Amino acid sequence: MFWKFGLVVGKNGGLTGRGSVARGPQPLTALFFMFSTLIAAPICQASDAAAGARLYPVCTSCHGASGQGNQGMSGPKLAGQHGFYLLKQMQNFQSGARGAAPGDAKGRQMAAMAKGPRLSSLAALENLVAYIETLPDKAVAPTVQGDVLRGQSLYSACTSCHGEAAQGLKTMAAPRLAGQSDWYLVNQLQQFAAGKRGYAPADHGGRQMKAMMYALSTETDYRDVVAYINTLTP
Ligand code: HEC
Numbered sequence: 271m272f273w274k275f276g277l278v279v280g281k282n283g284g285l286t287g288r289g290s291v292a293r294g295p296q297p298l299t300a301l302f303f304m305f306s307t308l309i310a311a312p313i314c315q316a317s318d319a320a321a322g323a324r325l326y327p328v329c330t331s332c333h334g335a336s337g338q339g340n341q342g343m344s345g346p347k348l349a350g351q352h353g354f355y356l357l358k359q360m361q362n363f364q365s366g367a368r369g370a371a372p373g374d375a376k377g378r379q380m381a382a383m384a385k386g387p388r389l390s391s392l393a394a395l396e397n398l399v400a401y402i403e404t405l406p407d408k409a410v411a412p413t414v415q416g417d418v419l420r421g422q423s424l425y426s427a428c429t430s431c432h433g434e435a436a437q438g439l440k441t442m443a444a445p446r447l448a449g450q451s452d453w454y455l456v457n458q459l460q461q462f463a464a465g466k467r468g469y470a471p472a473d474h475g476g477r478q479m480k481a482m483m484y485a486l487s488t489e490t491d492y493r494d495v496v497a498y499i500n501t502l503t504p
């Protein structure tokens with residue numbers, strides 16, 4: 271009852287002569303608590319992401335203002351990707367487990383970004399990832415064509431780690447593939463095959479994925495499997 275009156279008073283700016291019961295201290299107290307809960311809850315949950323938002327502007331030129339990716343800059347879509355995986359990749363770029371292989375110019379470019387002074391603490395990386403997780407996961411236009419049926423049969427070797435819908439499985443440390451930048455997926459398969467990713471002894475996830483490349487042998491395989499992944503909804 272008081273809540274209801276509190277709302278009426280709040281909306282109408284304390285109209286006199288109406289809802290006189292609502293003019294005592296109790297409804298005001300109720301109002302106060304109501305608003306303080308409404309305001310406090312989002313701030314507590316979003317504080318990390320809000321700090322992360324201030325670290326993101328430097329990423330926009332290559333990954334887009336809302337993390338949608340920028341093929342012209344070779345920057346993949348980040349929105350929609352799992353936080354655990356984004357964090358791990360940032361750490362891999364920092365440690366040299368990724369982006370340090372000879373001839374990997376794009377990886378080196380990204381590694382330089384990950385080593386920015388503002389990202390030197392784990393807390394900063396976690397805030398940044400928390401912010402990326404809030405970005406809208408919009409569909410991206412497919413760019414890779416291939417034989418979807420062949421790709422489907424190739425993909426049977428991938429489900430145990432990436433999931434039936436290529437949604438990614440945290441328990442397997444495997445990223446989401448469906449709905450991410452398809453040209454980048456093909457590119458990364460090339461990187462694993464060439465030993466430019468998954469080369470570091472401590473990079474267990476990367477090594478596992480590199481070992482999986484026995485299941486795909488040609489560029490046509492890469493395109494076919496990615497064409498099939500494009501049909502999946504994570
Ligand atoms: C100068 C361009 C550039 C900027 C700026 C940049 N990146 Fe990247 N980023 C790249 C490229 C290129 C790749 C792909 C590297 C490769 O091909 O292996 C990449 C890859 C990544 C990946 C790996 C994604 C995956 O699915 O494996 C993450 C995570 C990432 N960037 C996060 C960031 C964040 C966060 C920032 C801002 C702090 C940032 N990047 C700034 C170019 C950039």
Ligand code: HEC
Binds near residue numbers: 478
């Ligand atoms: C044994 C588990 C496992 C299997 C099976 C597996 N993957 Fe992976 N995959 C991973 C892991 C773990 C990563 C992340 C590697 C890292 O941390 O750098 C990965 C990464 C990838 C990436 C890079 C994505 C990105 O955003 O950078 C692609 C592309 C990929 N896998 C495709 C495939 C395809 C296609 C298959 C089937 C032919 C497959 N994987 C089978 C574990 C697996």
